[in-house]
Amino acid sequence: MAQTGIVAEVQIIDEGDxxxxxxxxxxxxxxxxxxxxxxxxxxGMGVNFALFSEDATKVELCLFxxxxxxxxxxxxxxxxxxxPEYTDHVWHGYVPGxxxxxxxxxxxxxxxxxxxxxxxxxxxxLVDPYAKSIVRTTAWDSSMFGYELNHPxxxxxxxxxxxxxxxxxxxxxxxxxxxxxxx
Numbered sequence: 001m002a003q004t005g006i007v008a009e010v011q012i013i014d015e016g017d018x019x020x021x022x023x024x025x026x027x028x029x030x031x032x033x034x035x036x037x038x039x040x041x042x043x044g045m046g047v048n049f050a051l052f053s054e055d056a057t058k059v060e061l062c063l064f065x066x067x068x069x070x071x072x073x074x075x076x077x078x079x080x081x082x083x084p085e086y087t088d089h090v091w092h093g094y095v096p097g098x099x100x101x102x103x104x105x106x107x108x109x110x111x112x113x114x115x116x117x118x119x120x121x122x123x124x125x126l127v128d129p130y131a132k133s134i135v136r137t138t139a140w141d142s143s144m145f146g147y148e149l150n151h152p153x154x155x156x157x158x159x160x161x162x163x164x165x166x167x168x169x170x171x172x173x174x175x176x177x178x179x180x181x182x183x
Contacts, residue, residue: 028081031094032085033049034092035050038052040104040128040172042099045096046096047098049092049093051083051090051092051106051128051129051130052091054089055111058082058109059082060106061093061106062105062125063078063104064164065103101172102171104128109122121146127170128170132175138168142159143165146159
């Protein structure tokens with residue numbers, strides 16, 4: 001069952017000459033992070049998530065329970081975290097404690113104006129276009145379309161079905177390569 005509510009707590013921590021803004025979202029601490037590199041980057045202590053979108057009004061990072069196997073027949077759990085920063089058209093945030101293997105996607109909010117080429121639909125989980133690992137293929141059904149199929153207005157009406165059980169999902173990877181004894 002997908003999570004529908006988001007609980008956030010903002011704390012100001014005074015560390016000498018500066019303040020650091022932290023968000024606590026569903027048990028995850030969220031820091032501003034960096035706009036580069038794009039995608040999910042693990043640094044050994046957590047993951048920086050960065051997604052380019054010039055016209056989005058909000059981006060939610062969706063963390064999914066790690067089901068193993070084919071990633072389909074599992075108790076579907078989704079935790080949504082609003083990416084707190086927007087720099088040069090890049091939404092970003094850093095989540096300490098997230099590790100390689102974490103399954104994720106994005107819900108992107110913004111205008112739904114197909115006539116202008118804008119089709120934002122937060123009912124759809126999107127794969128990270130910068131993902132280095134995709135863990136599931138698409139299971140095609142009507143939920144995978146951003147518009148209502150067979151509607152008289154064709155593709156101009158937003159579909160509100162959640163596609164999270166059918167869409168491809170991304171996975172955080174470890175970027176380091178161990179050379180072992182080969183130097």
